[in-house]
Amino acid sequence: MGLQMQRSLSHVSFSICSDLRRRQIDLLRKHRGGSVDLEVNEKTGIALMTLNNPKKKNAITGSMHLEFEERIEELEKWETGKGLIVKGCGNTFCSGGDLNFVRALAKEKDSDNPSLMSSFMQNATTRLSNLPLITVALVEGFAVGGGAELMTCCDFRVVHSSARIGFLEAQMGLSTGWGGSVRLVHLLGRSKALQLLTSARVISGIDAQKIGLADEIFGESDDPLEATTSFLTKYLKFPSEVIKAMKRVAVNASKSDSKSVEHLNAKETDIFQNLCGGPANLAALNRK
Numbered sequence: 001m002g003l004q005m006q007r008s009l010s011h012v013s014f015s016i017c018s019d020l021r022r023r024q025i026d027l028l029r030k031h032r033g034g035s036v037d038l039e040v041n042e043k044t045g046i047a048l049m050t051l052n053n054p055k056k057k058n059a060i061t062g063s064m065h066l067e068f069e070e071r072i073e074e075l076e077k078w079e080t081g082k083g084l085i086v087k088g089c090g091n092t093f094c095s096g097g098d099l100n101f102v103r104a105l106a107k108e109k110d111s112d113n114p115s116l117m118s119s120f121m122q123n124a125t126t127r128l129s130n131l132p133l134i135t136v137a138l139v140e141g142f143a144v145g146g147g148a149e150l151m152t153c154c155d156f157r158v159v160h161s162s163a164r165i166g167f168l169e170a171q172m173g174l175s176t177g178w179g180g181s182v183r184l185v186h187l188l189g190r191s192k193a194l195q196l197l198t199s200a201r202v203i204s205g206i207d208a209q210k211i212g213l214a215d216e217i218f219g220e221s222d223d224p225l226e227a228t229t230s231f232l233t234k235y236l237k238f239p240s241e242v243i244k245a246m247k248r249v250a251v252n253a254s255k256s257d258s259k260s261v262e263h264l265n266a267k268e269t270d271i272f273q274n275l276c277g278g279p280a281n282l283a284a285l286n287r288k
């Protein structure tokens with residue numbers, strides 16, 4: 001292909017990308033509420049990301065999608081960092097996508113808004129998975145729907161024994177849309193992943209540990225943040241450049257599957273788009 005032709009093709013693909021990005025941002029910023037907060041501790045090298053929408057059990061609104069990506073961008077640039085804890089505000093992790101937002105997506109029948117939302121969040125969660133930091137989800141209370149998907153994008157999960165974890169998407173007439181199925185199959189294997197995804201069963205922290213979804217359990221008498229920090233600190237004792245290098249090697253190794261994560265995510269988005277606003281989804285939304 002001539003150089004001139006290559007230049008004009010790359011210009012076309014850049015315009016398509018920037019058009020997609022503009023449409024994603026326009027969609028997400030219309031649905032406001034909550035925040036995603038980041039505290040960085042230079043002394044310990046540990047950052048704390050908090051999903052903050054406690055009145056809705058930390059459901060993720062449109063504007064929180066955008067803030068989630070902004071915080072990840074900050075973390076990608078954090079040269080001296082070593083670790084990240086992702087948690088929810090007020091002793092509960094996250095109840096998934098804000099149902100008011102999901103309802104709005106489902107109602108615009110012929111639009112590609114579900115796909116815009118899903119591909120945005122897949123990209124952001126993949127970037128979180130690939131951060132050159134050791135990442136831990138601190139899970140207490142509820143981690144359901146997209147909340148359960150979010151806990152899978154961390155390297156480890158430290159979970160309260162009585163936490164309630166459930167991939168409720170099927171119950172909502174949906175499939176996963178934030179990369180959760182791909183990551184769950186990698187974590188647990190196809191059979192165990194399918195058991196959770198197709199039953200929408202809600203399991204405790206103890207049961208999550210039995211199937212390999214939780215790496216460490218804490219109980220009523222433990223301070224959740226202290227328990228999680230003490231778990232994470234075991235993996236942060238070497239200099240940050242060494243930890244970042246190890247994480248990069250692990251990320252590259254997990255990309256060496258026959259199909260790239262990007263390709264698998266695109267398939268997941270297509271499936272999500274087909275279900276969102278369909279009969280099963282509308283029936284679930286009408287049930288409250």
Ligand SMILES: CCCC(=O)SCCNC(=O)CCNC(=O)[C@H](O)C(C)(C)COP(=O)(O)OP(=O)(O)OC[C@H]1O[C@@H](n2cnc3c(N)ncnc32)[C@H](O)[C@@H]1OP(=O)(O)O
Pocket residue numbers: 055056057059060095096097098099100102142144145146147168169172174175176177178
């Ligand atoms: C690709 C992403 C796909 C998705 O994530 S679809 C969304 C999947 N998530 C869900 O279906 C979870 C819906 N929520 C629930 O099942 C329950 O609220 C949950 C989390 C088990 C907690 O139960 P409870 O402790 O009994 O609390 P509750 O139901 O009274 O909730 C307290 C207030 O929070 C609200 N809330 C909870 N989850 C929400 C959500 N995802 N979106 C919007 N609002 C949500 C709930 O409506 C209630 O509000 P209010 O106090 O009645 O005004």
